[in-house]
Amino acid sequence: MNEEQFNKFFRDKLSNYPSPVPDDMWERIQHKNKRRFFFWWFFGGILLISFATGYFVFQDHTNKYNNKDHVKIEKQKTGAGNNIDIVGKGNAEKNTLLPKEKRNNEIAESDTSKSSVKIVTTTPVSGAKEASVKSDLRRNYREQNAPYTSNKNSYTTKKQLPENKQQGSFETKTARQNNTPNETDSSAANDISHQKATTKNDSTARITNVVPVSPAKDSSKKNMALKNTGSQKGKTIIKKKNLFVTGYFSPAFAFNKFTTGNTNYPLSYLNRIYKIRFSYTAGVNIGKMFSKRFSAQTGILFTQVNMILQTIDSANFKIKGKYRNIDVPIIAGYNIGHGNFTTTIHAGMVFNLSASSQGSAIYDGNGNPVDIYKSSTGISLYFGLGFAKQLNKSINLFAEPYFIYRPSYITKPEIPFKEQIDMSGISFGLRYNF
Amino acid sequence: MMTICIRYAHDLSEAEDMLQEGFIRVFKYIHQYRYEGSFEGWLKRIFVNTALKILQKKVIRFSEIDAYVESNHPEDSNPFSTLQEHEILQLISNLPTGYRVVFNMYVMEGYSHNEIAVKLGITDGTSRSQLAKAKKLLRQQIQEQQKLSNYE
Numbered sequence: 001m002n003e004e005q006f007n008k009f010f011r012d013k014l015s016n017y018p019s020p021v022p023d024d025m026w027e028r029i030q031h032k033n034k035r036r037f038f039f040w041w042f043f044g045g046i047l048l049i050s051f052a053t054g055y056f057v058f059q060d061h062t063n064k065y066n067n068k069d070h071v072k073i074e075k076q077k078t079g080a081g082n083n084i085d086i087v088g089k090g091n092a093e094k095n096t097l098l099p100k101e102k103r104n105n106e107i108a109e110s111d112t113s114k115s116s117v118k119i120v121t122t123t124p125v126s127g128a129k130e131a132s133v134k135s136d137l138r139r140n141y142r143e144q145n146a147p148y149t150s151n152k153n154s155y156t157t158k159k160q161l162p163e164n165k166q167q168g169s170f171e172t173k174t175a176r177q178n179n180t181p182n183e184t185d186s187s188a189a190n191d192i193s194h195q196k197a198t199t200k201n202d203s204t205a206r207i208t209n210v211v212p213v214s215p216a217k218d219s220s221k222k223n224m225a226l227k228n229t230g231s232q233k234g235k236t237i238i239k240k241k242n243l244f245v246t247g248y249f250s251p252a253f254a255f256n257k258f259t260t261g262n263t264n265y266p267l268s269y270l271n272r273i274y275k276i277r278f279s280y281t282a283g284v285n286i287g288k289m290f291s292k293r294f295s296a297q298t299g300i301l302f303t304q305v306n307m308i309l310q311t312i313d314s315a316n317f318k319i320k321g322k323y324r325n326i327d328v329p330i331i332a333g334y335n336i337g338h339g340n341f342t343t344t345i346h347a348g349m350v351f352n353l354s355a356s357s358q359g360s361a362i363y364d365g366n367g368n369p370v371d372i373y374k375s376s377t378g379i380s381l382y383f384g385l386g387f388a389k390q391l392n393k394s395i396n397l398f399a400e401p402y403f404i405y406r407p408s409y410i411t412k413p414e415i416p417f418k419e420q421i422d423m424s425g426i427s428f429g430l431r432y433n434f
Numbered sequence: 435m436m437t438i439c440i441r442y443a444h445d446l447s448e449a450e451d452m453l454q455e456g457f458i459r460v461f462k463y464i465h466q467y468r469y470e471g472s473f474e475g476w477l478k479r480i481f482v483n484t485a486l487k488i489l490q491k492k493v494i495r496f497s498e499i500d501a502y503v504e505s506n507h508p509e510d511s512n513p514f515s516t517l518q519e520h521e522i523l524q525l526i527s528n529l530p531t532g533y534r535v536v537f538n539m540y541v542m543e544g545y546s547h548n549e550i551a552v553k554l555g556i557t558d559g560t561s562r563s564q565l566a567k568a569k570k571l572l573r574q575q576i577q578e579q580q581k582l583s584n585y586e
Contacts, residue, residue, distance in 0.1 A: 003569075006573075017523075025454065029457050029458060032454060
């Protein structure tokens with residue numbers, strides 16, 4: 001029988017041969033279809049819940065953050081019910097810590113030469129309202145200067161003041177630090193930095209308060225404050241969403257480590273049959289800036305580790321193997337740069353959604369390949385250092401060297417050896433700021 | 435369709451997996467059928483591709499040999515004539531995966547070596563060598579089976 005006859009024999013014999021199909025095949029097809037349907041709904045649900053949770057968490061933090069810088073000014077305006085002018089001032093803070101006479105002189109000079117933060121009520125206020133305004137002003141001062149003052153608790157509440165000081169006067173930091181009643185009274189009455197100007201009518205007052213702000217350290221706050229002057233009363237305060245989306249791709253190096261106590265699979269053998277080649281990761285994240293420094297982000301991360309699998313048999317055959325992961329990273333960031341070029345330290349956890357593999361170098365007793373990897377590998381740790389360059393108002397280009405450490409074994413428990421894969425690489429991507 | 439799956443599979447359970455997956459794909463892509471050519475041909479293509487995909491997910495071992503080995507089979511007294519269809523299917527299933535895939539694609543489906551090489555990501559020479567080895571092994575198995583039946 002020649003080649004053609006040989007081929008024809010097989011074709012003729014099998015072309016119309018009907019093989020019996022298992023009775024439950026249709027049910028199995030339906031069942032598998034349902035499982036796939038369920039998987040995609042489950043996967044979509046997890047994503048939706050993650051994003052929704054992230055959104056509400058981020059939103060909550062944003063409100064707190066904005067409250068510090070924006071809302072207090074608005075509250076002050078509405079609480080006093082009067083126009084309040086806020087003007088930046090340079091070195092008034094240190095003046096409050098100097099002796100009274102010297103301070104007076106310096107303040108007198110600075111009043112003409114350097115601008116200062118002034119909060120002036122231009123309309124008469126009653127005693128009760130006045131106290132409310134002062135209380136708000138004190139709070140504002142305290143919050144604005146909290147990081148820069150030597151003693152954050154130097155101000156006291158209205159209740160702690162003597163009765164005659166509760167209306168129409170301020171207690172100064174110097175007075176409280178000295179803790180002397182007489183000095184407190186005199187300095188409070190005469191303190192240029194917190195002056196009270198009374199009118200003929202006791203129920204009305206014109207209050208001039210010099211609130212020190214360090215312009216170099218807190219220019220952004222000053223700018224925000226300037227936007228909220230009385231002349232701009234009624235304007236809506238623009239709250240930044242501080243949301244951003246990043247997309248990235250990374251060539252990566254994967255390092256596999258084997259642990260084995262089985263003499264049939266010595267380390268030298270495993271290292272020879274599983275050789276890792278060029279790998280990569282890609283992903284999309286959505287994130288939020290909590291403050292100028294802190295951020296958090298989450299998204300989807302796809303990882304593929306390419307391997308060369310060398311079977312140790314008579315054929316000595318090599319085949320390409322792939323190990324893929326789909327993960328959800330949750331990463332916190334701390335920004336240590338400023339301006340157009342920023343550096344961000346990233347750290348977080350990576351939750352594995354699924355793991356799959358293609359190709360195997362291990363065979364069972366019947367000569368069939370064995371899939372040695374788990375379908376999920378648990379939690380990994382992420383460390384990265386991002387360098388970002390601002391391209392325009394909304395877009396940043398970044399590069400980020402990173403390391404992903406997988407503490408858990410990726411092989412199934414029944415496999416006679418254990419394997420871990422860590423990854424390192426440099427992500428390149430774009431970040432879009434909303 | 436089950437016969438196609440058995441031809442490509444190593445055993446019956448693998449063949450059933452292929453059939454199941456094949457039908458799922460048929461339902462998924464049924465809207466892509468353009469009524470050009472026979473529906474049976476379209477179905478066969480789906481099942482062959484499904485079988486190849488499943489096998490590639492695991493591993494297909496193609497023994498690398500340098501040169502095409504022409505099978506020089508002895509002239510036999512047609513031991514094929516007594517073979518039943520299920521025995522032929524069993525013989526094909528017993529072939530190593532690489533041999534089995536190339537044999538099925540070339541002999542049964544009518545792909546050329548070039549097409550097989552492109553589809554499987556192997557060289558033209560590897561495809562030829564796999565086919566030659568598959569045929570040689572099949573002949574040996576058939577002859578051994580014939581001898582056994584003669585003894586009986």
